[in-house]
Amino acid sequence: MAQKGFVSSYLLYLLAAVSDRASAQFHAHVRKAGIRVPEWRVLACLVDGDGAMITELARLALMEQSRMTRIIDQMEARGLVRRGADAQDGRRVLVHLTDAGRVLAERLVADARAHEAEVLAALDPADAARIRPLLSALLARLEAEAASPGGAGRRDGAAAATPEMPGAGG
Amino acid sequence: MAQKGFVSSYLLYLLAAVSDRASAQFHAHVRKAGIRVPEWRVLACLVDGDGAMITELARLALMEQSRMTRIIDQMEARGLVRRGADAQDGRRVLVHLTDAGRVLAERLVADARAHEAEVLAALDPADAARIRPLLSALLARLEAEAASPGGAGRRDGAAAATPEMPGAGG
DNA sequence: GCAAACAATATGAAATTTCATATAACTGGG
């Protein structure tokens, strides 16, 4: 075990390793439910707000658009989602849950919440309370920097150029 | 931005998203240096301790062994590493840095430290001080649980009751 | 109301990754 070197305390390694190991158990559960991890991510996004663009799903699932297109192909073939048109913009494809997809998605989201509670229970209560706000703040900073690469630290959330998930707001 | 739904506050999403976005900039830098991300991970591990088993490199780089074997093939072909024997165990292949590999590795590790400092500077000082110990503690817990899946984190003894439980062994 | 620029999705082909398994070497029991 690498105990003392560069890697074991490198922030980007810790983030990747924690993400990987924390997800491993739940991802195994997802596969037992008969779907793969990227498909689970799509289902979770669609439970949050049905009818999402392929590009937005790809962004949220941390993957490239052309890959998401093919994942939606497979999910559609298996009856979990269906493609629909966007009345506002003919280029867009809105992905919707089918009834079967919604049943599976809601079950898995419930399982995910239970698993999340277990992971948090493995931490000291003080750390458990801090970790989410800390990660949220860091994510917001990182996304703000990516949106305006020149200046560090934008506070105004001006990435509003990013379209919302259609239909999410009601 | 992702406002109020399940995904945007889900711990496993936050971990994956922060890891992905925090790494994106540095990974772009790595690619400009002419290598890919898994190769960078191998170099970083070998700077920490030269002469590492393929299986151990795979574990540290969060990937499967057969993939690591092929990554080492490519790095060896490009003169970054060489394979050597282990005097203690003839099954093992020890991967060593070449001189060229070490030059590149040491440069990139220095760059990684600088980038890490930038990421930490984007956080409040209090959070910056907490994040590494917090992630280290969580990683240690997760690895301990993976090693002894019935015991460590759980006190309630009810795990066997529900085979569908998301966290318990799957 | 057209042309250029931009945006969303799809797709062929190449490269990578996974899965199952082969091969070789170590371990411990008889």
Added chain:
DNA sequence: CCCAGTTATATGAAATTTCATATTGTTTGC
């Protein structure tokens, strides 16, 4: 010593992922 069980690495074949680009639709500037 030999056997069965286990560990470390490698590899063929299938599946997935990436890259570049095609296609279609929208927006902007004139």
